[in-house]
Amino acid sequence: MRKIALAMLLTLAPGAALAAAPAGDLMDARVDVSDEASLQRGAKLFANYCMGCHSAKFVRWNAMPDALGVPMETIEDNIIFGEYQAGDVIRAAMPADDAEEWFGVAPPDLSLTARSRGADWVYTYLNSYYRDPEASTGWNNLVLENSAMPHVLWRLQGVPEADYEETDDGVRVAGIRVPESAAGTMSEREYHQATRDITNFMAWMAEPARETRQTLGIWVIGFLIVFTGLAYLLKREYWRDIH
Numbered sequence: 001m002r003k004i005a006l007a008m009l010l011t012l013a014p015g016a017a018l019a020a021a022p023a024g025d026l027m028d029a030r031v032d033v034s035d036e037a038s039l040q041r042g043a044k045l046f047a048n049y050c051m052g053c054h055s056a057k058f059v060r061w062n063a064m065p066d067a068l069g070v071p072m073e074t075i076e077d078n079i080i081f082g083e084y085q086a087g088d089v090i091r092a093a094m095p096a097d098d099a100e101e102w103f104g105v106a107p108p109d110l111s112l113t114a115r116s117r118g119a120d121w122v123y124t125y126l127n128s129y130y131r132d133p134e135a136s137t138g139w140n141n142l143v144l145e146n147s148a149m150p151h152v153l154w155r156l157q158g159v160p161e162a163d164y165e166e167t168d169d170g171v172r173v174a175g176i177r178v179p180e181s182a183a184g185t186m187s188e189r190e191y192h193q194a195t196r197d198i199t200n201f202m203a204w205m206a207e208p209a210r211e212t213r214q215t216l217g218i219w220v221i222g223f224l225i226v227f228t229g230l231a232y233l234l235k236r237e238y239w240r241d242i243h
Contacts, residue, residue, distance in 0.1 A: 029123035036069035042201030058111035115206035158184035
């Protein structure tokens with residue numbers, strides 16, 4: 001009985017370790033890969049604002065219909081640009097060599113970013129841009145200082161400005177805000193929802209089988225609990241005759 005319980009705890013340990021990783025001052029993305037409406041919006045935003053530079057080479061187009069809850073024809077009409085095969089992976093529209101020449105570094109593949117960095121990191125990153133004339137791109141980011149990626153969503157959010165404060169170590173950014181005169185096409189709430197949808201879609205890309213795994217995991221744990229109880233009763237029955 002003790003050995004079985006220990007084995008179950010060891011099985012759950014890797015997931016627990018990941019969940020316990022420090023989050024710092026990251027915002028809570030509250031991702032839910034079972035939310036098909038959010039995934040649909042996120043996929044469209046990702047296609048329009050991210051796929052021009054970034055690839056997702058570990059995700060195939062034909063994996064999307066089931067996850068997004070739409071037919072392949074809808075994916076073709078709204079997300080895919082140009083010719084493709086159903087089994088093709090998501091590739092960036094911009095050639096890597098050109099991107100490296102223009103930006104100094106080729107934009108990274110985003111297939112596993114939400115898994116390696118964490119969904120909260122992605123969500124916070126998308127909400128942490130501010131205008132910085134001294135930066136090479138004209139933008140800076142509180143999460144990733146001097147990021148080579150400009151603020152591609154600025155038309156939606158507006159132009160965030162930084163509020164600075166003096167400290168013993170010098171001047172630092174105390175916060176960011178979007179002046180009313182520099183507002184984008186979305187309200188603050190709408191922009192947060194949009195970036196949450198992108199993050200949700202990237203969380204799905206990082207592990208397309210996540211929802212299935214979690215659903216099956218509940219049934220597996222339930223089976224192990226029932227099996228453990230039956231095994232314990234069987235053990236008592238065997239040892240009753242021995243005693």
